Every structure is written in C-alpha cells, then in structure tokens.
Amino acid sequence: MRFATDRIQAFSDxxxxxxxxxxxxxxxxxxxEEGKSxxxxxxxxxPSYSAYVVSFLVIGIIWVNHHQMLDTVxxxxxxxxxxxxALLGVVSAIPFPTRLLADYLTxxxxxxxxxxxxxxxxxxxxxxxxxxxxVITRERAALLAEHLDAAxxxxxxxxxxxxxxxxxxxxxxxFASAPAALVLHGLIALYYCFDQLRTPAPV
Amino acid sequence: MRFATDRIQAFSDxxxxxxxxxxxxxxxxxxxEEGKSxxxxxxxxxPSYSAYVVSFLVIGIIWVNHHQMLDTVxxxxxxxxxxxxALLGVVSAIPFPTRLLADYLTxxxxxxxxxxxxxxxxxxxxxxxxxxxxVITRERAALLAEHLDAAxxxxxxxxxxxxxxxxxxxxxxxFASAPAALVLHGLIALYYCFDQLRTPAPV
Amino acid sequence: MRFATDRIQAFSDxxxxxxxxxxxxxxxxxxxEEGKSxxxxxxxxxPSYSAYVVSFLVIGIIWVNHHQMLDTVxxxxxxxxxxxxALLGVVSAIPFPTRLLADYLTxxxxxxxxxxxxxxxxxxxxxxxxxxxxVITRERAALLAEHLDAAxxxxxxxxxxxxxxxxxxxxxxxFASAPAALVLHGLIALYYCFDQLRTPAPV
Amino acid sequence: MRFATDRIQAFSDxxxxxxxxxxxxxxxxxxxEEGKSxxxxxxxxxPSYSAYVVSFLVIGIIWVNHHQMLDTVxxxxxxxxxxxxALLGVVSAIPFPTRLLADYLTxxxxxxxxxxxxxxxxxxxxxxxxxxxxVITRERAALLAEHLDAAxxxxxxxxxxxxxxxxxxxxxxxFASAPAALVLHGLIALYYCFDQLRTPAPV
Numbered sequence: 090m091r092f093a094t095d096r097i098q099a100f101s102d103x104x105x106x107x108x109x110x111x112x113x114x115x116x117x118x119x120x121x122e123e124g125k126s127x128x129x130x131x132x133x134x135x136p137s138y139s140a141y142v143v144s145f146l147v148i149g150i151i152w153v154n155h156h157q158m159l160d161t162v163x164x165x166x167x168x169x170x171x172x173x174x175a176l177l178g179v180v181s182a183i184p185f186p187t188r189l190l191a192d193y194l195t196x197x198x199x200x201x202x203x204x205x206x207x208x209x210x211x212x213x214x215x216x217x218x219x220x221x222x223x224v225i226t227r228e229r230a231a232l233l234a235e236h237l238d239a240a241x242x243x244x245x246x247x248x249x250x251x252x253x254x255x256x257x258x259x260x261x262x263x264f265a266s267a268p269a270a271l272v273l274h275g276l277i278a279l280y281y282c283f284d285q286l287r288t289p290a291p292v
Numbered sequence: 293m294r295f296a297t298d299r300i301q302a303f304s305d306x307x308x309x310x311x312x313x314x315x316x317x318x319x320x321x322x323x324x325e326e327g328k329s330x331x332x333x334x335x336x337x338x339p340s341y342s343a344y345v346v347s348f349l350v351i352g353i354i355w356v357n358h359h360q361m362l363d364t365v366x367x368x369x370x371x372x373x374x375x376x377x378a379l380l381g382v383v384s385a386i387p388f389p390t391r392l393l394a395d396y397l398t399x400x401x402x403x404x405x406x407x408x409x410x411x412x413x414x415x416x417x418x419x420x421x422x423x424x425x426x427v428i429t430r431e432r433a434a435l436l437a438e439h440l441d442a443a444x445x446x447x448x449x450x451x452x453x454x455x456x457x458x459x460x461x462x463x464x465x466x467f468a469s470a471p472a473a474l475v476l477h478g479l480i481a482l483y484y485c486f487d488q489l490r491t492p493a494p495v
Numbered sequence: 496m497r498f499a500t501d502r503i504q505a506f507s508d509x510x511x512x513x514x515x516x517x518x519x520x521x522x523x524x525x526x527x528e529e530g531k532s533x534x535x536x537x538x539x540x541x542p543s544y545s546a547y548v549v550s551f552l553v554i555g556i557i558w559v560n561h562h563q564m565l566d567t568v569x570x571x572x573x574x575x576x577x578x579x580x581a582l583l584g585v586v587s588a589i590p591f592p593t594r595l596l597a598d599y600l601t602x603x604x605x606x607x608x609x610x611x612x613x614x615x616x617x618x619x620x621x622x623x624x625x626x627x628x629x630v631i632t633r634e635r636a637a638l639l640a641e642h643l644d645a646a647x648x649x650x651x652x653x654x655x656x657x658x659x660x661x662x663x664x665x666x667x668x669x670f671a672s673a674p675a676a677l678v679l680h681g682l683i684a685l686y687y688c689f690d691q692l693r694t695p696a697p698v
Numbered sequence: 699m700r701f702a703t704d705r706i707q708a709f710s711d712x713x714x715x716x717x718x719x720x721x722x723x724x725x726x727x728x729x730x731e732e733g734k735s736x737x738x739x740x741x742x743x744x745p746s747y748s749a750y751v752v753s754f755l756v757i758g759i760i761w762v763n764h765h766q767m768l769d770t771v772x773x774x775x776x777x778x779x780x781x782x783x784a785l786l787g788v789v790s791a792i793p794f795p796t797r798l799l800a801d802y803l804t805x806x807x808x809x810x811x812x813x814x815x816x817x818x819x820x821x822x823x824x825x826x827x828x829x830x831x832x833v834i835t836r837e838r839a840a841l842l843a844e845h846l847d848a849a850x851x852x853x854x855x856x857x858x859x860x861x862x863x864x865x866x867x868x869x870x871x872x873f874a875s876a877p878a879a880l881v882l883h884g885l886i887a888l889y890y891c892f893d894q895l896r897t898p899a900p901v
Contacts, residue, residue: 504708508708508709508712509712512712512713513712516716516717518790519794520720524794527802532808533812534808548787551790558709559779559780562705
C-alpha cells in the first residue's frame with residue numbers, strides 16, 4: 090500500500106510544528122527573589138536564548154527541506170514511511186539536547202559533553218534526512234516527479250556528505266569550546282537559510 | 293521552487309494552535325496548604341489570568357490576520373517562507389514573555405522590565421508581520437490575487453506604521469506602570485478585534 | 496471577507512487536539528521514595544485519573560459537535576470567526592480547571608471551590624458554543640447548507656438552554672460535594688455520547 | 699450524519715503528532731551540581747531513553763496502522779467516531795505510563811508495577827484498535843472500499859487476537875523483570891515495523 094504524500098506531510102508538519110513550539114517551554118522565568126534584578130537575571134539566561142534561536146532555525150530549515158523533498162514525489166511506500174518516522178524521531182527529540190546545552194553551556198567539560206550531544210543529534214538528523222532521501226529516490230520511475238533528474242539527485246547526496254563533515258567538525262569543536270560549537274551550529278543554520286534563498290527557483 | 297500557500301498555512305496554523313494552547317500551562321494551581329483558602333489563592337493569581345487572556349487574544353488576532361494575508365496570494369517563494377518562519381519564531385515565543393509578565397506584574401521595577409520585554413515581543417511580532425507583508429507583495433504580478441490593489445497594499449503599510457508607534461508607547465508605558473501596559477495591550481487587541489469585525493466584507 | 500470553513504476547522508482541530516493531549520501532562524508520577532508502595536501511591540491519584548477521563552470525554556464531544564456544526568455551513572464570516580475564537584479560548588483553558596479539580600477534589604470546601612470553577616468553565620464553554628451557533632445561523636440564506644431547516648435550528652437552541660441548566664446544577668452540586676459534581680460532569684458527557692450515537696443519521 | 703474520513707484523520711493525526719512529541723518532555727536534564735559528571739548522570743538516565751524510544755516506535759506504528767485502516771473506508775459514522783475517540787484517549791495517555799516506567803524501571807517490585815501499567819496501556823490500545831476495526835467494518839456494503847475483502851478482514855481479527863496474547867505475556871513478564879518487559883515491548887514494536895515493511899504492496 091502506498092501513501093499519498095499529503096498525509097505524510099500533514100503528520101510530519103504536526104511533529105515539526107510541535108517540536109519547534111515546545112522549545113519555548115525551556116525558556117525559564119527567573120524566580121522572584123528579594124535583592125535580585127530581573128534584568129540581570131534575564132541577562133544570565135543568554136545560553137537559553139541562544140540555544141532556543143539556533144534550534145528554532147534548525148527545525149525551521151529541516152521543515153523547509155523536508156517539504157521540498159516530499160513535494161518532488163507523488164506517493165511514498167512503506168520503507169519511506171518508516172525512514173520518515175526515524176527523521177521525525179530525531180526532530181521531536183531536539184528540545185532535549187537544546188535544554189541540555191542551555192543548562193550546561195558554561196559548565197566547562199560538562200558543557201563540552203552537552204555540546205557534543207547536541208552536535209550528535211544534528212548529525213543523526215542529517216543521517217536520517219539522507220536515508221529518507223535515498224529511500225525516496227531509489228525507485229526512480231515509480232516515485233519521482235519528472236523534474237528531478239539524476240544529476241540533481243547526485244548533487245544532493247554530495248551535499249549530504251559535506252553536511253556530515255560539518256556536523257562532525259561541530260562535535261569536535263565542542264571539546265574545545267561549547268559556546269563556539271553553538272555559534273558554529275548557528276552559522277550552519279544561517280548558511281542553509283541563505284543557500285535556500287539564493288537557489289534559483291526552477292518551479 | 294514555490295510553495296503552495298495551503299502547506300504554509302497548515303504548518304503556520306499548527307504553530308499558532310500550539311502556541312495559543314501552551315499558554316494554559318502557565319496557569320498555576322496553588323499548592324494545597326493548611327490554613328490557606330483556595331479562593332483567596334486563586335484571586336492572587338489575577339496577573340496570570342490577565343496575561344493569559346491578553347496573549348490569547350493577541351495570538352488569535354495574528355492568526356486571523358495571517359490567514360487573511362496568505363489568502364490573498366496563490367504561492368509563496370523562498371524569501372516569503374523565511375519571513376514567515378521569522379514571524380512564527382516570534383509567535384511561538386509569546387508564552388515566555390507572557391509567563392514573565394504574569395510572574396512579575398506586581399514587582400515594581402522588575403514588573404516594568406517584564407512589561408517592556410512583553411511589549412518588545414509585540415513590537416517584534418508587528419515588525420515580522422510587516423516584513424512578511426512586504427516580501428509577499430513585492431512581486432505584484434506573480435504573487436498577488438487580483439483583488440488586492442495598490443491602494444489596499446499602501447493602506448496596510450500605513451497601518452503597520454501606526455502599530456509600531458502604539459507598541460513603542462506600550463513599552464514606554466511599562467516603565468510608568470506594568471499593569472497599565474498590560475491593559476494597553478488588552479485594549480490594542482480588543483481594538484483589532486472590533487476593527488476586524490466592522491471592516492466591510494469585499495468578497 | 497469570508498473564510499472557508501475548512502481552514503477554521505483545521506485551526507480548531509489543532510487547538511482541540513492539543514488541549515485534549517495536554518491533559519496527560521497533569522497525570523503525576525509519584526516521586527520514588529523508600530517505604531512507599533507505587534501501587535498504593537498510584538491508587539491515591541484517582542482524582543487525577545477521574546478528572547482526566549471526564550475532561551477527555553468533554554473535549555472529545557465538543558470536538559464532534561463543533562465539527563458537525565461547521566459541516567452545516569459553507570463559509571464563516573468575521574463575527575463567526577471571533578465567536579469561534581472565544582470557544583477555542585475556553586476549550587484551551589480546560590486543562591487548568593482539570594488540574595485544579597484533580598488537586599483539590601478531596602479538600603473539603605476548597606474542593607467545592609475547585610469543582611465550581613470546573614463547572615463554570617463548562618458553563619462558559621456551553622455559552623460560547625451557543626453564541627457560535629447563533630452567530631453562524633443568523634444569516635440563513637448566505638451561510639447555511641440547505642439541509643438545516645428552521646425547526647432543527649430552533650431545537651438546537653432549546654437544547655442549549657437545557658445544557659445551561661444542567662451545568663448550573665453541577666455548579667450548585669459542587670458546594671454539596673466536589674466528587675459528586677465530577678460524577679455529574681462525567682454523566683453529562685456520557686449522556687451526550689449516547690445521545691450522539693442514537694440520533695438517526697440523515698446523511 | 700457521516701464524517702468524511704479526512705477530517706477524522708486530521709484530528710487523529712494531530713493527537714498522534716502531539717502525543718509522540720510530548721514524550722520528549724520527560725527526558726530530564728540532570729541538575730547542575732558540583733562534583734558530578736554530566737556524562738555519568740546522562741548514562742544513569744538510560745531507562746528514560748529506552749522508554750522514550752519504545753513509546754515513540756509504538757505511537758509511530760499505531761499511526762501507520764490507523765492511517766491504513768482509515769484509508770480503506772470512505773466515511774465513518776458516529777459509533778466509529780466514538781470508537782476512534784476511545785483509541786485516541788489511550789494514545790494520548792501513553793506519555794504517562796512511559797514516564798512512570800522510566801522513573802521506576804529499576805525499582806524492584808515497583809518497577810514491575812510500572813511495567814504492568816505500561817503493558818496494560820498497550821493492551822488497552824490494542825483492544826481499542828480492534829474495536830475500531832470491528833465498528834468500521836461491520837457495515838460492509840456502505841463503508842468499505844472494494845479492495846478490502848472478507849478474507850482480509852478476518853485475517854486482521856486473527857492478528858488482533860495474537861496481539862492481545864503478546865501484550866498479556868508482556869504484562870506477566872513485568873512481574874519477573876521490568877527491563878525484560880520493556881525489551882519485549884521494543885521487540886513487538888520492531889516486529890510490527892518489519893512486518894509492515896515486508897507486506898507486499900497491493901496499492
């Protein structure tokens with residue numbers, strides 16, 4: 090049995106939308122205490138805000154890419170369905186490493202551990218995304234819309250490889266400096282944003 | 293590549309629906325304690341209820357307006373997609389300043405800080421909304437439904453400008469009185485409700 | 496401008512689905528402690544389970560009814576949109592009185608207060624539902640599908656009236672016994688379930 | 699009155715997507731403490747991760763099956779609507795036994811109680827699923843798509859029976875070893891995944 094992509098998209102959109110919105114639950118309101126300035130306390134929460142912004146961008150971009158990928162196919166079969174479920178599993182888990190990184194960003198070695206966990210989640214997401222792409226494009230004739238030719242598919246796989254290397258670098262950087270690793274994740278996300286923006290629209 | 297507006301709407305609707313429903317998680321049930329009256333304790337939570345109602349109205353109205361805006365276009369391109377993502381980023385963050393304002397509304401200077409953060413979020417939302425509008429309407433011929441003429445588009449931009457001024461005023465008012473600023477936000481929301489209600493239906 | 500009902504339904508479905516699923520966050524796992532039996536501790540949480548089941552049924556039934564109501568109209572106008580928003584406001588708030596009732600069900604007078612708050616929420620929901628119905632059906636010619644005749648519309652209004660009285664009775668009963676009031680809410684929900692089930696299907 | 703299956707699917711998809719994403723809220727970030735290693739603390743949280751993965755798989759598979767079931771019917775009537783609501787009730791409750799099992803997995807007898815509660819939830823889910831199937835298929839002529847013949851329907855009922863027995867076994871196993879019961883639930887989920895994958899696609 091095959092599934093129309095619009096049902097998969099609807100369920101996936103739900104998971105993306107919830108994961109991206111649940112991030113806000115980890116922005117802590119400092120407890121009201123005598124002799125403490127709220128402005129100062131809020132200022133100390135910068136790791137939470139940074140982690141929030143980066144994870145929001147990351148999930149947002151995966152959503153855009155996921156969307157575009159599913160728009161190129163008419164139906165998905167069972168293996169694609171489960172590959173998609175694996176990707177959603179990683180996406181829905183993102184609030185956890187985000188929280189972890191926010192809480193431990195300035196904690197020395199533990200901060201590095203937290204940043205490495207965050208980077209590993211991104212790597213897992215990137216692998217799950219590539220697997221989904223390979224599963225979806227493996228049956229060219231039956232599944233693909235005509236406008237996706239072999240060259241495009243190959244270029245995509247190449248880009249995935251670069252993605253893996255970058256995420257591996259971010260994991261390595263975590264052990265030098267957790268904040269630097271978070272900055273790198275932010276830069277990767279921004280790169281993908283602008284890359285998306287300048288790609289010519291073939292329609 | 294262009295995206296059909298219905299997919300953008302589905303994802304956006306998800307984020308709006310979740311953000312508006314997550315607000316309820318910040319209505320606290322007072323802990324059960326000897327010698328305390330629940331009615332009295334609930335009464336003390338009025339800042340939470342007020343902030344809840346105002347933020348619910350705000351998100352509800354943005355949803356209505358967002359909806360109407362996307363109904364005027366047939367497809368959105370990549371820049372519009374990311375402008376929309378920026379707006380959703382602000383919307384999904386609204387539960388945080390709401391919680392902050394609820395907890396600090398009566399805390400003197402800290403209350404002013406909290407109300408200013410709340411007002412700044414509304415200002416950011418209003419800017420993100422205007423940017424989305426400008427991005428969507430920049431390519432008249434390709435993107436717009438016919439019934440949106442140049443005059444309407446210009447009038448909308450004018451209204452955005454007024455919106456900025458009002459939100460700036462609310463931020464300023466926060467430093468005089470946090471509760472007064474919350475009341476102003478409630479009034480702005482109500483104004484938009486009734487404004488929506490009396491606008492003649494052109495369709 | 497009018498809105499196609501399917502967009503309203505999608506947003507409303509999102510709010511219903513989230514509110515009904517957020518209820519689970521208030522089922523507490525007892526903290527692990529020496530010398531305490533989990534089975535016994537879980538048994539003591541019966542107020543949470545009862546409140547969960549009743550609120551789940553209530554939101555489920557409102558969803559079914561809301562659905563059926565919107566299926567009778569082709570488009571909704573702005574007043575209906577805001578009446579719908581008011582209903583969603585009450586629905587999305589239901590997890591709060593549920594939590595309140597679960598925590599205070601056995602707390603004597605405070606339990607009565609909690610049950611009265613719960614009952615008032617149901618009354619507010621029922622009023623919001625009736626207002627939405629009246630707003631939607633006020634412009635017969637433009638808005639209604641043909642198969643909804645005047646007699647049906649009038650019968651519906653009558654049933655709303657009975658609903659108000661029953662919820663008022665539940666609020667009154669809260670002051671005699673909070674658990675009895677919760678049982679009554681459960682019975683009302685079950686009554687609506689079976690009432691729905693035996694209504695002949697006119698297709 | 700009958701409901702188009704796409705509306706039921708949209709609401710159900712929402713509940714599935716939220717329940718599956720709420721699971722992440724129960725992955726705890728260990729509190730920052732002097733002299734404790736984050737890596738070690740994270741390692742101690744393995745019961746949470748295991749329970750998360752198993753429950754994610756379980757909800758994911760129910761979603762796939764639910765989807766496939768509803769794709770075989772054109773419309774659902776009221777009894778099916780309420781049978782579906784009962785299934786959603788169990789699905790949306792799954793985060794609670796998941797949390798319970800994660801917290802008590804290594805707690806001896808209490809762990810067995812937690813695992814039995816988890817197993818009972820799965821049994822309840824399996825019963826609710828079978829009831830929904832029976833309700834949906836009871837009016838062959840009116841409701842079923844042609845490609846679902848009597849033999850398929852009968853085979854499905856047989857499989858449900860096997861499912862009951864397996865979940866009963868998992869409940870029994872809980873009293874011998876809670877972790878073993880969790881492993882069994884994981885294996886059941888994996889079995890269903892692969893079973894889904896190898897079923898020939900009749901389109």
